[in-house]
Amino acid sequence: MTALLETRSLSKSFGALRATRDVSFKLEQGARHALIGPNGAGKTTFINLLTGVLKPSAGTVLLKGNDITHVAQAERVKLGIARTFQINRLFRGLSVLENVYMAIAERVGAAPNMFVPAGSRRDVIDEAMELLTRLKLADVAHKTIPELPYGRQRLVELAITLGLKPEVLLLDEPAAGVPSAESHIILDAIDALPKSIGVLIIDHDMDLVFRFAQRITVLVRGAMFAEGTPKEIGANPDVRAVYLGQAAHA
Amino acid sequence: MSIDTNTGVGAASGMGTSLAARTLAARHRLRWWEPLPWLLAIGFYFAFPRYLGFGTEMLITILFAISLDLALGYAGIITLGHAAFFGAGAYTVGILAKHGIWTEPITGLLWAAMVAGLVGLASGLVLLRTTGLTLLMLTICTMGLLEELANMGAEYTGGFDGLDSLPIQPVFGVFEFDVLYSTTQYLYVLGVLLVCFVFVRTLVYSPFGHSLTGIRENTLRMHAVGAPVRMRLVVCYAISAALAGVAGALWAQANAYVNLSVLGLDRAATVLIVLVLGGYGRLYGGFVGAIAYMVLSHFLSKLYPSAWQLGLGLMLVVIALFARGGILGIGASLWHGHDKQRDAS
Numbered sequence: 049m050t051a052l053l054e055t056r057s058l059s060k061s062f063g064a065l066r067a068t069r070d071v072s073f074k075l076e077q078g079a080r081h082a083l084i085g086p087n088g089a090g091k092t093t094f095i096n097l098l099t100g101v102l103k104p105s106a107g108t109v110l111l112k113g114n115d116i117t118h119v120a121q122a123e124r125v126k127l128g129i130a131r132t133f134q135i136n137r138l139f140r141g142l143s144v145l146e147n148v149y150m151a152i153a154e155r156v157g158a159a160p161n162m163f164v165p166a167g168s169r170r171d172v173i174d175e176a177m178e179l180l181t182r183l184k185l186a187d188v189a190h191k192t193i194p195e196l197p198y199g200r201q202r203l204v205e206l207a208i209t210l211g212l213k214p215e216v217l218l219l220d221e222p223a224a225g226v227p228s229a230e231s232h233i234i235l236d237a238i239d240a241l242p243k244s245i246g247v248l249i250i251d252h253d254m255d256l257v258f259r260f261a262q263r264i265t266v267l268v269r270g271a272m273f274a275e276g277t278p279k280e281i282g283a284n285p286d287v288r289a290v291y292l293g294q295a296a297h298a
Numbered sequence: 299m300s301i302d303t304n305t306g307v308g309a310a311s312g313m314g315t316s317l318a319a320r321t322l323a324a325r326h327r328l329r330w331w332e333p334l335p336w337l338l339a340i341g342f343y344f345a346f347p348r349y350l351g352f353g354t355e356m357l358i359t360i361l362f363a364i365s366l367d368l369a370l371g372y373a374g375i376i377t378l379g380h381a382a383f384f385g386a387g388a389y390t391v392g393i394l395a396k397h398g399i400w401t402e403p404i405t406g407l408l409w410a411a412m413v414a415g416l417v418g419l420a421s422g423l424v425l426l427r428t429t430g431l432t433l434l435m436l437t438i439c440t441m442g443l444l445e446e447l448a449n450m451g452a453e454y455t456g457g458f459d460g461l462d463s464l465p466i467q468p469v470f471g472v473f474e475f476d477v478l479y480s481t482t483q484y485l486y487v488l489g490v491l492l493v494c495f496v497f498v499r500t501l502v503y504s505p506f507g508h509s510l511t512g513i514r515e516n517t518l519r520m521h522a523v524g525a526p527v528r529m530r531l532v533v534c535y536a537i538s539a540a541l542a543g544v545a546g547a548l549w550a551q552a553n554a555y556v557n558l559s560v561l562g563l564d565r566a567a568t569v570l571i572v573l574v575l576g577g578y579g580r581l582y583g584g585f586v587g588a589i590a591y592m593v594l595s596h597f598l599s600k601l602y603p604s605a606w607q608l609g610l611g612l613m614l615v616v617i618a619l620f621a622r623g624g625i626l627g628i629g630a631s632l633w634h635g636h637d638k639q640r641d642a643s
Binding site for chain 2 (some may be wrong): 099101121122123124125126130131133137138139140141142143144145146149150151153154155158159160161162163164165166167168169170172173174177189190208209211212
């Protein structure tokens with residue numbers, strides 16, 4: 049069976065630094081997969097290679113078996129690969145609804161239109177409101193981003209990405225910076241994601257990872273170190289030594 | 299605690315839902331005060347027949363400021379070289395008229411828009427790969443290059459002296475341009491300004507305009523939602539350039555001359571000051587800024603002929619320090635201040 053998203057011997061070097069080393073990785077359809085690793089393991093570089101922000105030094109990226117190594121970022125979004133950011137990247141001066149409108153307008157091809165008012169695209173507005181309702185953001189849809197508590201800002205981050213109706217969803221530390229009292233709203237939202245989406249979550253929050261993932265890949269110094277079910281990874285003495293042990297000490 | 303949030307959500311959602319959607323759906327509708335500037339402009343025509351030259355200059359500045367607002371205020375393209383396009387438009391009309399190739403004013407504007415738009419497109423394709431200070435410097439360089447080109451190509455452009463006594467045909471073949479009182483010029487420029495303004499207003503409220511705002515607010519995120527960011531910016535820049543070209547063409551037609559001042563840093567800086575003064579990214583910032591700037595400089599130069607720019611400078615410092623939204627920003631915060639306070643408490 050062809051994997052939803054696959055990399056073959058993917059490598060990326062910045063000068064002498066080998067940020068990604070020979071990574072062959074598979075994300076299956078509908079997977080709940082986690083990518084973990086200590087700081088500087090190359091997790092973010094790997095995401096940037098998957099989304100097309102960076103070009104690999106060697107190796108290939110495949111989406112449903114098709115080589116997309118040289119497909120630009122914007123095109124990959126159209127093909128169904130979308131991501132959230134570790135640090136919020138929102139349209140801060142705009143309302144929550146307008147934030148989500150932005151993504152949906154791009155997806156449905158409304159955005160290049162110069163001659164009709166944005167407000168006349170009721171289909172886009174309705175879809176955005178529906179998505180916001182699903183994420184329990186409808187009550188703040190009219191507010192601008194700085195008016196929201198950080199936890200809900202993280203939800204807007206997710207809402208924009210879901211507006212792209214991705215098949216592959218890359219979540220870069222979705223709960224980062226969210227106070228623990230609010231983190232349940234992020235976790236609930238992640239639990240409620242459509243089952244058909246293949247989700248890759250990148251995080252060091254072990255509680256989140258073990259609660260969410262069916263499969264875990266451990267990245268150390270740019271290379272794949274171990275892969276398996278949460279149980280296997282939790283029991284793997286090497287992983288405990290390089291990563292989990294380290295995290296426990298920290 | 300979770301019960302608390304849930305009831306909060308449930309109670310507010312009905313109101314919030316419709317409010318956000320309604321606001322967005324009605325954003326582009328004409329507000330009650332929007333005809334006011336136009337009524338004022340027509341009123342000015344009757345009230346100050348001896349100041350119509352001044353009025354014409356003001357209307358042209360408004361159009362120029364609006365063109366800059368599209369690039370700078372909406373798309374966030376940092377430029378200090380917008381006079382490049384004003385000049386391109388002005389010289390297009392000037393050269394075509396002086397050499398007897400094209401003297402009809404309205405179609406002349408189209409030529410000017412096309413030439414300035416092409417200059418914007420060509421320079422935008424190169425410049426908009428950069429951002430920030432680099433971009434700012436490159437826009438100044440582009441303008442400098444054009445200015446030098448106009449200076450060197452004396453055979454066509456008149457060089458340092460420029461081109462004067464441009465033969466411009468009457469508008470619609472009927473209304474002669476009046477060198478003394480500018481009555482025709484004023485109404486002609488007002489009409490062109492209205493057409494251009496309606497175009498810009500439609501554009502900024504469109505999904506395209508919304509995506510420009512998105513690029514300004516967060517370029518990286520726009521890439522991540524799959525927007526062709528650079529192409530959008532180039533298109534916006536070219537449209538903005540074409541409009542600046544129309545403003546320049548109007549200036550050349552109304553004054554019946556062109557000289558190197560249309561391409562100067564002075565003009566580029568003035569229009570930026572006008573926009574900052576009025577409030578950028580606000581559609582009407584150009585109107586308010588141009589009126590404030592020109593009226594202030596008119597009266598200040600009468601009062602203190604030697605040091606009138608000091609007053610403008612002080613005002614700009616105050617705006618930059620305390621009111622980033624310009625005069626319109628101050629107005630808006632006064633208008634909404636009461637609501638906000640009530641919201642916060």
